[in-house]
Amino acid sequence: MLALHVFAPEMGMISPSPFSVKALLLLELSGMPFTRVPGDPRKAPRGKLPVLVDNGQAIPDSEAIRAHLARAHGFDADAHLTTRQRAEAAAIRALVEEHLYWVLVHSRWIERPAETRAAFFGRLPAPLRRPVFALVRRQVDRALQGQGTGRHAPGEIHAMGAEGLAALATLLGDGPYLFGDRPSSIDTVIFGFLENVLAATLDTPLRAAAAAHPGLVAYHRRLRTGIAAPLLP
Ligand SMILES: N[C@@H](CCC(=O)N[C@@H](CS)C(=O)NCC(=O)O)C(=O)O
Numbered sequence: 001m002l003a004l005h006v007f008a009p010e011m012g013m014i015s016p017s018p019f020s021v022k023a024l025l026l027l028e029l030s031g032m033p034f035t036r037v038p039g040d041p042r043k044a045p046r047g048k049l050p051v052l053v054d055n056g057q058a059i060p061d062s063e064a065i066r067a068h069l070a071r072a073h074g075f076d077a078d079a080h081l082t083t084r085q086r087a088e089a090a091a092i093r094a095l096v097e098e099h100l101y102w103v104l105v106h107s108r109w110i111e112r113p114a115e116t117r118a119a120f121f122g123r124l125p126a127p128l129r130r131p132v133f134a135l136v137r138r139q140v141d142r143a144l145q146g147q148g149t150g151r152h153a154p155g156e157i158h159a160m161g162a163e164g165l166a167a168l169a170t171l172l173g174d175g176p177y178l179f180g181d182r183p184s185s186i187d188t189v190i191f192g193f194l195e196n197v198l199a200a201t202l203d204t205p206l207r208a209a210a211a212a213h214p215g216l217v218a219y220h221r222r223l224r225t226g227i228a229a230p231l232l233p
Helices: 018-030 062-073 083-110 113-121 126-147 154-172 185-198 205-211 214-224
Strands: 002-006 034-038 051-054 057-060
Touching: 002 018, 018 062, 018 083, 018 185, 051 062, 057 062, 083 113, 083 126, 083 154, 083 185, 083 205, 113 126, 154 205, 154 214, 185 205, 185 214, 205 214
Parallel strands: 002 034
Antiparallel strands: 002 051, 051 057
């Protein structure tokens, strides 16, 4: 019995968390039955989502979930990749999850606070929305400062986003997947990120930078209407 705890759909996205979308798509690709549970990061073992619960055992972190599916269930999304391709996937994952992710966080919490508050805190009682949002936004800002992206000027951050997206567009080529005809775990990473940029009803410079690459838009649409279609909100 597999239960995946993720952030619930928001702003038109499968999930407003790229890591949640990634884990959802990994499970979808595995072909194993699972339930999707709207999670609360405050109750998660590491304070973050996604978390997979497998017969009572909690596995936090999307990469740990990927490893668990391979080890405990024999589903290795990368079984068909060469050593070189695995190395390329690791480098691209770092680009998306350790670099572009922070540009995305900045584009929401710092650049579009009103929309982010309405989307993520709209269900709170009205008097709580502003103070709770302000508190969480301060924490996010501290994380952005600590990681470093938040110390740059907005124009520099936009340029980082555009550069990373252009690199992704070049690497993806015509697809259909990053490594040709078969999806692998890096497609779940890239799709999770693009879903959060292109499917969101939030107009940002990062979104404009992604939309400027027809290849990225086509890749996102192809996966959204293909392997990720069962996940749509
Ligand atoms: N390395 C983790 C990152 C997960 C992560 O950053 N999740 C974010 C949402 S995208 C989260 O739960 N944030 C809640 C918080 O920090 O309070 C993974 O791969 O799962």
